[in-house]
Amino acid sequence: MNRRNVLKVTGATGAASLTGLAGCSGFGSSEPDRDHFKLGVVTSLSGDLRFGGNVTRRGYELWKKEVNSNDGIEIDGSKYEVKLTYADAKSDPSTGADAASKMISNEKVDAVLGPYSSGVTLAVAPIMDKNKMPHITGSAESPQIWQKKPKYTFGTIPTVALMAKEAAKSVYSFDPAPKSVYITGVNTPFSKATSQAFRSAAKDAGVDIAGYELFPRSTDYSNVVSKAKNSNPDFHFHGGHIGSHVDLVKAAKQIDYSPNGFMCHYGVNTSSFKEGAGAAGNYMFGATVWLPKVQRSGGMLFGTPKKYTDAAKTTYNSQPDYTQAASTAAGIVFQKAFKKMGVTPPLSQDERNELVSTLENINVKTFYGDVQFETDGEFYHNNVKTEPLAIQLDKKGEPTIVGPKDAAEGTPKYPVPGWNKR
Structure with a gap:
C-alpha cells in the first residue's frame, strides 16, 4: 500500500478528530486525489530573455510529452500523467517572484520547474523556501544561487x-x-x-x-x-x-x-x-555540458543523446542545446523521485518536504548525464557532476x-x- 492510501485509511479511522486539520502538515493534502501530477513552470515567455525562456519550455514540454506517451508515471502499478501550468516571469526578477507566489497559491502544484535566467531564479528561490515548494531549474547557472543555500531549489546545470x-x-x-x-x-x-x-x-x-x-x-x-x-x-x-x-x-x-x-x-x-x-x-x-553527439546513455526516458535529439527535432524541428536537455532532465529527476517515494498526487506538505530530502540523496542517470546534487559547500543543491x-x-x-x-x-x-x- 502506498503512502497516500495509508493516509486515507488513517484519516478514515480518525475523521472526527481530524476534520479541522485536513491539509495541515502530517495529514496529507486537503485536495481530492488527482489522476495526474501537476507541476508549475516559472520562466520567461516574454521580454528580452524570451528566446532562452522558450528553450526551457521546450525541454519541460518534451519531458511531459514523453511521460504521457507512456501513459504517465507509474506508482505502485497505477499511472499518473503529467500536466504543466505556466507563469510568465516576463524576463524580470520581481515579476517572476510575484508569478511564482500566485502560482503556488492558486494552482496547488506538486512541485515547480524553474526559470531560464539566474536573475529570476534568485528572486524565485526565496518564494520556494517560504512556501516549502520543491523547485528544480533546468537552466540557471549563477553561483550566487547556490551560495545562498536555498533549501527547496535545485539545478541540473553546473554553475557557470x-x-x-x-x-x-x-x-x-x-x-x-x-x-x-x-x-x-x-x-x-x-x-x-x-x-x-x-x-x-x-x-x-x-x-x-x-x-x-x-x-x-x-x-x-x-x-x-x-x-x-x-x-x-x-x-x-x-x-x-x-x-x-x-x-x-x-x-x-x-x-x-x-x-x-x-x-x-x-x-x-x-x-x-x-x-x-x-x-x-x-x-x-x-x-x-551536453551535445547531441556526446557519448552518454541511461535513464528511464530517451536513453541516449541521439534519441533525445531525434525526438526534439520531430517535435520542434530544431536541434536541442544543453539548456533544453537539462530542462528535460529536471523533469526526469522529479519523475525518479516520485517513483522512489511511491507518492501519488496531489502531494501533501509532508510529502513535499520528503521530496526535498529525496532529491538531496538521489543519483539519476539520464541521456543528459548523471544528476546528483551537492548537499554542502558553495555549490549547495547544484549538480556539478557533468563535465x-x-x-x-x-x-x-x-x-x-x-x-x-x-x-x-x-x-x-x-x-x-x-x-x-x-
Whole structure:
C-alpha cells in the first residue's frame, strides 16, 4: 500500500478528530486525489530573455510529452500523467517572484520547474523556501544561487563559475596561446558570473587582461567593441545571453574588430544564435555540458543523446542545446523521485518536504548525464557532476569539441578566419 492510501485509511479511522486539520502538515493534502501530477513552470515567455525562456519550455514540454506517451508515471502499478501550468516571469526578477507566489497559491502544484535566467531564479528561490515548494531549474547557472543555500531549489546545470572557467582553460592550451584577452559582459547575475569566471581563468594562466567591462543589457555594442579594438587583444571573452552575443559579433564585424578568437557563453550552438549572427557566428567558441553527439546513455526516458535529439527535432524541428536537455532532465529527476517515494498526487506538505530530502540523496542517470546534487559547500543543491566542454562552430555552424584535450574531437580553427572569409 502506498503512502497516500495509508493516509486515507488513517484519516478514515480518525475523521472526527481530524476534520479541522485536513491539509495541515502530517495529514496529507486537503485536495481530492488527482489522476495526474501537476507541476508549475516559472520562466520567461516574454521580454528580452524570451528566446532562452522558450528553450526551457521546450525541454519541460518534451519531458511531459514523453511521460504521457507512456501513459504517465507509474506508482505502485497505477499511472499518473503529467500536466504543466505556466507563469510568465516576463524576463524580470520581481515579476517572476510575484508569478511564482500566485502560482503556488492558486494552482496547488506538486512541485515547480524553474526559470531560464539566474536573475529570476534568485528572486524565485526565496518564494520556494517560504512556501516549502520543491523547485528544480533546468537552466540557471549563477553561483550566487547556490551560495545562498536555498533549501527547496535545485539545478541540473553546473554553475557557470565552473563551466566558463574550465572552457576558458582550454583556450589557453591553443597554439599559439593567447597572451592578452579582453573580457566583456552584461551586468546581470549569470552574465557577470560568467565574465568573472573568464577573468579568474586568465589570472590563473598568467594572461594579460587588456580590458574588463560590464554594461547594461541595452548597451550600444559599437562602443563596446570600439574600446576592445583599441586594446588589440589576442582573444575576446564575453558573458551574456544569446541576444548579446549576436549584437557583439555584428558590431565587431561592422568595425572590423578581429581578434584571434571570440568565446561567448551561453548559447552559441542554438538556432537562435546561428540565425541571428549568420555567417559572423561561424568559428565562434563556446561552452557547454551536453551535445547531441556526446557519448552518454541511461535513464528511464530517451536513453541516449541521439534519441533525445531525434525526438526534439520531430517535435520542434530544431536541434536541442544543453539548456533544453537539462530542462528535460529536471523533469526526469522529479519523475525518479516520485517513483522512489511511491507518492501519488496531489502531494501533501509532508510529502513535499520528503521530496526535498529525496532529491538531496538521489543519483539519476539520464541521456543528459548523471544528476546528483551537492548537499554542502558553495555549490549547495547544484549538480556539478557533468563535465564542461569547450566547443567551436565550424564554417557551417556545426559544433566541434575542442577541449578539454581528453574529450576533444580535433584541433581548433585558430586563429579564426577574418570576417570576409567566413
